[in-house]
Amino acid sequence: MPSVTYVSHDGKSTTLDVPLGTSVMQAAVLNGLDGIVAECGGSCMCATCHVYVREDQLSKLPEMELGEDAMLDGTASPRRPNSRLSCQLVMTPPMDGLVVEMPETQT
Amino acid sequence: MAVASVVVVGAGHGGFQLAASLRQHGFDGRVVLISDEPELPYQRPPLSKDYLAGKIGLDMLLMRPAAFFAEHRIEVVSGVAATQIDRAAKAVVLSDGKRLAYDHLVLATGARNRVPPLPGIELDGVCYLRNLAETEALKQRLAAARSAVVIGAGFIGLEFAAIARSKGAPVHIVELVDRVMARVVCPDTSAHFAAAHRKTGVEFSFGARIERLGGAGGKVSHVVLQDGRNLPADLVVISIGVVPNEALAAAAGLPVENGVAVDEMLLTADPDISAIGDCASFPSRHSLKNPVRLEAVQNAADHARCVAERLMGKPQPYAALPWFWSEQGDQRLQIAGLTTGFQQVVLRGDYAAGQYSAFCYAGDRLLGIESINKPADHAFARRLLAAGRSVTPEQAADESFDLRAAAMARG
Numbered sequence: 001m002p003s004v005t006y007v008s009h010d011g012k013s014t015t016l017d018v019p020l021g022t023s024v025m026q027a028a029v030l031n032g033l034d035g036i037v038a039e040c041g042g043s044c045m046c047a048t049c050h051v052y053v054r055e056d057q058l059s060k061l062p063e064m065e066l067g068e069d070a071m072l073d074g075t076a077s078p079r080r081p082n083s084r085l086s087c088q089l090v091m092t093p094p095m096d097g098l099v100v101e102m103p104e105t106q107t
Numbered sequence: 108m109a110v111a112s113v114v115v116v117g118a119g120h121g122g123f124q125l126a127a128s129l130r131q132h133g134f135d136g137r138v139v140l141i142s143d144e145p146e147l148p149y150q151r152p153p154l155s156k157d158y159l160a161g162k163i164g165l166d167m168l169l170m171r172p173a174a175f176f177a178e179h180r181i182e183v184v185s186g187v188a189a190t191q192i193d194r195a196a197k198a199v200v201l202s203d204g205k206r207l208a209y210d211h212l213v214l215a216t217g218a219r220n221r222v223p224p225l226p227g228i229e230l231d232g233v234c235y236l237r238n239l240a241e242t243e244a245l246k247q248r249l250a251a252a253r254s255a256v257v258i259g260a261g262f263i264g265l266e267f268a269a270i271a272r273s274k275g276a277p278v279h280i281v282e283l284v285d286r287v288m289a290r291v292v293c294p295d296t297s298a299h300f301a302a303a304h305r306k307t308g309v310e311f312s313f314g315a316r317i318e319r320l321g322g323a324g325g326k327v328s329h330v331v332l333q334d335g336r337n338l339p340a341d342l343v344v345i346s347i348g349v350v351p352n353e354a355l356a357a358a359a360g361l362p363v364e365n366g367v368a369v370d371e372m373l374l375t376a377d378p379d380i381s382a383i384g385d386c387a388s389f390p391s392r393h394s395l396k397n398p399v400r401l402e403a404v405q406n407a408a409d410h411a412r413c414v415a416e417r418l419m420g421k422p423q424p425y426a427a428l429p430w431f432w433s434e435q436g437d438q439r440l441q442i443a444g445l446t447t448g449f450q451q452v453v454l455r456g457d458y459a460a461g462q463y464s465a466f467c468y469a470g471d472r473l474l475g476i477e478s479i480n481k482p483a484d485h486a487f488a489r490r491l492l493a494a495g496r497s498v499t500p501e502q503a504a505d506e507s508f509d510l511r512a513a514a515m516a517r518g
Contacts, residue, residue, distance in 0.1 A: 026167065032175035034131055039408055041150045045432040045441060046405075047486065067439075067482045073511070074486030107412065 002096035006051075008035050009104045018091045024100060025049040025086035035102035042087040044068055048107055049086040050075040051100035058082060060094040077103030110210040110418055111136040114199055116189040116355065117215035118142035119151065121384030121407030123170045125213055128415035130179040138181050139207060141199070143188040146239055147173060152404055154242040155266040156434050160273065161246070168239070189216075192359035194377055211418060214356055214367055214375070214382040215411070218349035218402060223258070227320030232327035233343045236263050248342050252276045256330045256340035258317065260287040262433045264346035265304065269436035272307045279310040279338050281317060281330065283347075290348075291431070291442065293452045293465050296477050303438050303461065312336075351386045351400060364388050366400040371424040373414050381417075383410035392426055393492070395448035395469055405430050428493040430485075443488035444475025453503040455510075456481055464488070466503040473497040487514035 001017040004024055008014075018027040028036040028049075037048035044067045053061065061084065068088045072079050086100065113129060115122045118140045126138045142148070149168040157163045176183050184201070191200040198206045220235045222228060234245040245267075249255070255271050257264040260282035268278045280287075286297035287304075301311060316333040320343060330338045351366040361375045362368040366388030373381050373389060384407030390397040409427035416423060431442040438461070449467035456463030464484040465477040476488035491498065491514045502508040 030166070030169075030172055032171045032178065037408075039404055040432060041153050043152075043156070043432070043434060044482070045434075045439075046430075070481075070483035071486050073483060073515075074489050107409070 002091055002093065004091075004095070005097075005099045006033055006035065007099065007101045009102055020091050020093065022091050023087050024051065024089040024091070024098070027091075028086065035106070036086060037106040038087060039107075044071055044085060044087060047071045047074045047085060048076070050077060050079075050103050050106060051084055051086045051089075052080055052103065053082045053084050053089075054099040054101075055082050057095075057098055060098070061089055062092070064088070075103070076105050076107055112139075112208065112210045113137070113213065113418065114139045114141065114207050114209035114211075115213045115215055116141050116199065117217050117352075117384070117386070118144070118148040118183065118185075119215060119217050119384065119407060120170075120404045121217075121411045122213070122215035123148040124408040124411035125215065125383065125415055126181045127171075127179070128412050129418065130181065132415060132419045134415075134419060136210070139184060140181060141184045141187060141189050141201065141207070143186065143202075144238060144240070145186045147171075147176070147183060147185070149239060150404075151237075152432075154239065155236050155263050156270075159236070159242055159246055159249070159267065160270045165239075189355055192355060192380070194359055194380070197379060210379070212380045213414060214380065214386060215384050215407070216352035216355060216367075216386045218351045218385040220345065221348045221350050222345065223317070223347060225317055225320055227322060227327065228345075230320055230322040230327040230343075231325050232322070232341055233320060233345060235345055236267055237349070245342075245344065249274060249276060252342040254339045255279070255342040255344065256281060256338050257344045257346060258330075259283075259345065259347035260311070261290065261346055261348060262288065264344065265300065265435045266433060267344050267346065268304060268309050269307070269434075269438075272304075272309060273436065276342070277308070277310075279312065279340075280304075281312045281315045281332065281338070283314070283316065285313045287311075291446070292440070292477055293446065293449065293467055295452060295454060295458065296440070296465055296479060299458070299461060299479060300435065300438065300440070303436065307436060312338075349385070349402060351388075353386060356380075356382065356386075364398065366398075368398065372417060372422060373410055373425050381414045383407060383414055389425065391429065391445065393428055393475075394445045395472075395474060399445065401429055401445075403429065403431050428489060430489055439480050439482070441478045441482065441485035442475060443478075443485060444473070444492045446475035446477065449474050451500060453500045455503050455506065456484070466498070466500065468500055471497075471499065484510065487511055490514040
């Protein structure tokens with residue numbers, strides 16, 4: 001099964017199995033990981049599942065849709081070029097081994 | 108005075124977040140969540156959206172898996188109601204007869220469906236959409252429904268209507284006032300959403316009063332309006348709002364006024380009892396009129412974070428900006444701020460194409476912004492209003508005005 005490594009703001013790393021078709025957000029929440037809030041439950045409405053993706057892996061991700069791009073302007077921690085909303089990162093085979101860093105705060 | 112034990116009545120978004128935030132901040136004492144529902148804490152917004160539509164299952168609804176609660180030493184007491192608060196002894200009495208002592212008690216009791224006193228309301232086929240059990244029942248009914256009548260054109264009624272239409276069921280919405288979501292959006296937005304629903308085949312009766320629900324053999328079969336019309340319905344959804352669960356507090360002698368009355372710290376009249384979320388009536392710096400009581404995930408979760416920080420010795424008055432959302436078919440509504448009491452609405456964007464924002468003002472005070480299929484505006488609106496900044500009606504109306512720059516400005 002593909003895996004994703006989540007790095008907390010203080011540097012702690014957790015690697016989780018993430019089934020294909022499951023979002024990077026869902027896997028984090030289902031495993032009780034702090035650092036991803038996902039207040040709206042994955043509807044791209046709240047911008048509280050913000051992650052920073054390792055730069056060299058950005059091309060492996062699904063294209064960013066307009067709604068995600070827009071909501072990223074409302075994140076609590078600064079938006080960077082490698083910012084994504086993890087509810088929109090639904091696992092595909094090329095994403096195996098993804099590393100995402102969680103921001104200092106989501107709210 | 109150290110708090111060693113926190114008891115939370117209610118395990119919805121507020122109750123769950125309170126427990127989770129306490130542990131996140133390193134609280135080491137006892138945390139107990141009392142829930143009168145049998146399930147582990149679950150998310151409510153998807154009930155009227157992806158869950159009812161059958162797109163996600165129960166596993167995706169749960170706030171956290173069972174292991175999370177054990178790992179974080181959060182005791183979940185399920186299927187049990189709190190029946191009394193013994194303030195003198197600082198204990199909660201439960202429906203199974205047990206008593207739970209607390210150092211601090213948090214009321215996160217939420218709200219319950221408003222049930223209209225209509226003849227026939229007890230008929231089989233009359234459904235609600237607030238908790239998981241109700242949603243399960245409704246889902247079953249919807250699969251077999253030949254015609255549905257929705258009573259009340261608020262968020263829940265409209266979200267249900269969109270899903271029912273997507274499954275092919277005829278839907279007729281009966282609304283007492285003259286427009287949809289009248290309590291929360293401006294008339295332009297009501298008109299937009301009514302048109303969008305009509306396009307998918309939803310029928311509306313506005314300004315319509317219901318006489319009774321009719322049935323045969325104990326099952327609902329039609330809805331009788333006061334104007335004499337008979338609407339066929341083997342499924343009736345009651346979505347006329349909710350009332351706060353305040354009886355527990357009131358019986359304990361705590362002040363209630365459309366909810367449990369709390370101050371800006373979210374404390375009740377008893378310094379050992381807080382109230383959060385849908386059940387709490389609180390003063391908001393974002394509201395024209397106070398106190399307010401809000402029914403929203405953001406409100407419940409941010410209330411919880413505020414109380415958790417106070418219990419951890421970092422008291423701050425509650426100040427978070429309220430925001431709301433609704434998904435109705437392919438239409439997305441996002442609201443930042445509290446628009447109640449607006450006198451002027453300025454539209455920005457392409458209203459005809461259904462991509463716009465409505466800036467709601469009282470005098471020159473910007474109360475809130477409704478964004479329809481315009482998430483970028485919503486993101487900016489949240490930043491702008493949370494920072495206590497504003498834009499003038501002239502700026503809002505001017506497409507060349509840089510809303511992003513106004514929202515992103517520092518200081």
